[in-house]
Amino acid sequence: MARKILFEHIDKPGIRGLEGYRAHGGYRSVEKALRTMAPEAVVEEVKKSGLRGRGGAGFPTGMKWSFLAKPEGVPRYLVVNADESEPGTFKDRYLMERIPHLLIEGMVTSSFALGANTAFIYIRGEYFHVARILEQAIGEARAAGWLGRNILGSGFDLDIHVQVGAGAYICGEETALLESLEGKRGNPRLKPPFPAVKGLYQCPTVVNNVETIAAVVPIVNDGGEEYAKVGVGRSTGTKLISAGGNIKRPGVYEIELGLPCDEFINSDEYCGGVDGRAFKAVVPGGSSVPIVPYELFLRTAKGEPRLMSYESLSDGGFVSGTMLGSGGFYAYNDAQCIVRSTWNHARFYHHESCGQCSPCREGTGWLDKVLERLELGEGRAEDIDLLWDIQRKIEGNTICPLGDAAAWPVASAIRHFRDEFEYHVTHREKVKDPRHFAREPFRRTARPQTV
Amino acid sequence: MSARTRPVTTTEGVRPFAFSATALAECRELIARYPEGRSKSALIPILHIAQAENDGWLSVNAMDAVAELLGLRRIEVYEVASFYSMFNLHPVGTYVLDVCRTTPCMLRGSDELIAHLEKKLGIHPGETTKDGMFTLKTVECLGSCGTGPMLQCGARYHEDLTVEKVDRLIDELRARNQRANYTDR
Ligand SMILES: Cc1cc2nc3c(=O)[nH]c(=O)nc-3n(C[C@H](O)[C@H](O)[C@H](O)COP(=O)(O)O)c2cc1C
Numbered sequence: 001m002a003r004k005i006l007f008e009h010i011d012k013p014g015i016r017g018l019e020g021y022r023a024h025g026g027y028r029s030v031e032k033a034l035r036t037m038a039p040e041a042v043v044e045e046v047k048k049s050g051l052r053g054r055g056g057a058g059f060p061t062g063m064k065w066s067f068l069a070k071p072e073g074v075p076r077y078l079v080v081n082a083d084e085s086e087p088g089t090f091k092d093r094y095l096m097e098r099i100p101h102l103l104i105e106g107m108v109t110s111s112f113a114l115g116a117n118t119a120f121i122y123i124r125g126e127y128f129h130v131a132r133i134l135e136q137a138i139g140e141a142r143a144a145g146w147l148g149r150n151i152l153g154s155g156f157d158l159d160i161h162v163q164v165g166a167g168a169y170i171c172g173e174e175t176a177l178l179e180s181l182e183g184k185r186g187n188p189r190l191k192p193p194f195p196a197v198k199g200l201y202q203c204p205t206v207v208n209n210v211e212t213i214a215a216v217v218p219i220v221n222d223g224g225e226e227y228a229k230v231g232v233g234r235s236t237g238t239k240l241i242s243a244g245g246n247i248k249r250p251g252v253y254e255i256e257l258g259l260p261c262d263e264f265i266n267s268d269e270y271c272g273g274v275d276g277r278a279f280k281a282v283v284p285g286g287s288s289v290p291i292v293p294y295e296l297f298l299r300t301a302k303g304e305p306r307l308m309s310y311e312s313l314s315d316g317g318f319v320s321g322t323m324l325g326s327g328g329f330y331a332y333n334d335a336q337c338i339v340r341s342t343w344n345h346a347r348f349y350h351h352e353s354c355g356q357c358s359p360c361r362e363g364t365g366w367l368d369k370v371l372e373r374l375e376l377g378e379g380r381a382e383d384i385d386l387l388w389d390i391q392r393k394i395e396g397n398t399i400c401p402l403g404d405a406a407a408w409p410v411a412s413a414i415r416h417f418r419d420e421f422e423y424h425v426t427h428r429e430k431v432k433d434p435r436h437f438a439r440e441p442f443r444r445t446a447r448p449q450t451v
Numbered sequence: 452m453s454a455r456t457r458p459v460t461t462t463e464g465v466r467p468f469a470f471s472a473t474a475l476a477e478c479r480e481l482i483a484r485y486p487e488g489r490s491k492s493a494l495i496p497i498l499h500i501a502q503a504e505n506d507g508w509l510s511v512n513a514m515d516a517v518a519e520l521l522g523l524r525r526i527e528v529y530e531v532a533s534f535y536s537m538f539n540l541h542p543v544g545t546y547v548l549d550v551c552r553t554t555p556c557m558l559r560g561s562d563e564l565i566a567h568l569e570k571k572l573g574i575h576p577g578e579t580t581k582d583g584m585f586t587l588k589t590v591e592c593l594g595s596c597g598t599g600p601m602l603q604c605g606a607r608y609h610e611d612l613t614v615e616k617v618d619r620l621i622d623e624l625r626a627r628n629q630r631a632n633y634t635d636r
């Protein structure tokens with residue numbers, strides 16, 4: 001059994017309530033930090049741990065915290081990003097549903113480190129049922145003195161509020177999230193200024209993912225150096241991976257970073273192998289990361305075994321690599337159609353574009369339309385190059401990374417599965433049946449293109 | 452973008468709107484959370500409450516009441532209500548079935564589930580059955596991808612759906628005949 005850090009006690013009875021959580025060492029990090037540490041020392045431990053943001057971008061958390069501006073007399077905020085809308089990602093929900101106090105504890109310790117006296121959990125509106133669980137946990141924590149005025153007699157005050165969204169993927173982007181929290185449309189802001197300088201209500205703000213904040217608990221308990229011993233290289237610690245698609249054992253798994261991809265996808269401890277005939281492709285980190293053929297998920301272009309880590313998954317860059325992203329993992333069996341999946345991705349980004357920048361607003365619409373006609377058997381040979389051209393014009397030309405996120409799945413699908421796109425032009429009658437590849441799996445004409 | 456940019460209607464189902472006393476108390480509690488001068492932050496949570504109080508959708512009257520409560524210009528409320536997919540700007544059925552159609556659910560059969568629901572209910576996504584019981588809505592990833600295909604109805608997630616399970620669900624909901632809201636406890 002691999003080592004569990006966040007989920008060590010997740011199956012213990014009563015862990016969802018404060019009493020059960022305390023019985024397994026809950027809130028020790030708060031005691032340790034507030035009684036024995038200076039706020040700067042907590043930030044120092046997080047730096048030493050090498051913890052990287054678990055929301056998708058992988059930015060070093062300690063560094064982000066040290067950027068927080070501290071002007072006199074201006075409040076600072078911690079905002080937890082529980083928007084979790086990246087397709088394929090359901091790890092934060094699992095954590096919040098089963099062990100909500102882990103997030104609350106992490107927020108108290110982190111707010112102390114940052115000098116924030118008010119913290120928000122921005123949670124997607126569809127998770128109303130999870131918001132209720134969090135509110136209950138907050139109520140218990142407040143009644144027991146882990147929140148409120150003068151916590152543990154330290155002089156530190158903290159209030160936590162749960163804020164629900166109302167259905168918009170873009171509100172996971174941190175500045176759109178802040179806009180939404182201020183009661184506006186979720187239009188991302190231009191950066192700089194970064195939230196660390198001007199965030200919520202124009203005050204210095206740290207935005208972190210649920211899992212990132214939860215990881216602060218073991219880091220403070222055991223020390224940053226201990227945490228950094230787990231993992232591989234600059235990918236320290238553990239990561240929650242939510243696994244879905246055509247695998248035998250979907251679910252949320254805590255893995256040590258550096259776990260071989262082969263073991264993750266095929267062993268019975270994790271995904272348990274393919275549900276169907278054979279694996280075709282993998283999206284390892286949420287819909288925004290490049291899709292790769294199964295073989296390139298197992299091994300890099302150089303033939304080395306690939307590992308579940310930030311560095312190894314991106315080995316080969318956009319040509320043959322992908323990204324760890326949010327840990328929203330899904331695998332495709334050979335009954336699936338890559339063109340149909342790419343169309344579905346494009347439709348998603350088109351639907352979710354906030355509409356502020358023309359390349360994203362118009363470009364995602366074009367991708368959606370052209371992919372639709374290819375999949376429905378009305379495509380033309382030049383459509384494949386047209387798609388390539390459109391995605392190139394979106395990438396790098398927008399206010400927020402949603403534009404890139406819309407471009408990459410299309411680029412990688414064409415790069416690795418161009419022959420499937422061509423098949424859609426040459427077999428227009430066949431692909432009119434939506435289950436075309438389920439009836440007659442697509443056989444590659446050549447090795448996947450890796451250059 | 453269609454659902455979001457749909458024009459706010461002024462003709463459908465017009466009737467007066469007023470918050471109930473309990474809802475109003477809840478709204479005031481929400482407003483008190485935010486710093487002085489930042490009560491606009493309560494807009495989205497309050498729109499959820501208003502929608503639940505108005506048969507599951509936001510009429511112009513309901514949005515205007517929210518604007519008045521928060522001291523906002525009406526346009527500030529309309530532009531937010533029309534941005535977010537959980538706010539319905541037209542009347543809906545007793546039950547809104549939010550069926551996830553995003554890629555991970557598609558890999559597990561959401562296309563077939565949606566097709567089945569369309570046939571069974573005799574409506575397309577965005578439409579409501581003639582008896583006013585069900586509105587079918589397709590939505591994007593609801594964070595339930597490992598247990599797809601799935602749908603949300605009110606505050607509840609219905610996961611690992613099959614044709615048989617969804618048929619049973621429809622029968623149960625129809626028999627219960629009681630509105631489901633996102634804010635249900
Ligand atoms: C379009 C878009 C959607 C995002 N969605 C999420 C999300 O749902 N949850 C999340 O934690 N981060 C999301 N992010 C990343 C956030 O902008 C931000 O980087 C993150 O919350 C920072 O926290 P971390 O450093 O702890 O990961 C998204 C980014 C983009 C561009």
Ligand code: SF4
Pocket residue numbers: 170187188352353354355356357358360361398399400401402403
């Ligand atoms: S890239 Fe797209 S989602 Fe991001 S700000 Fe521009 S239009 Fe909005």
Ligand code: FES
Pocket residue numbers: 087088089551552553554555556557591592593594595596597599601
């Ligand atoms: S794709 Fe349907 S819940 Fe995630």
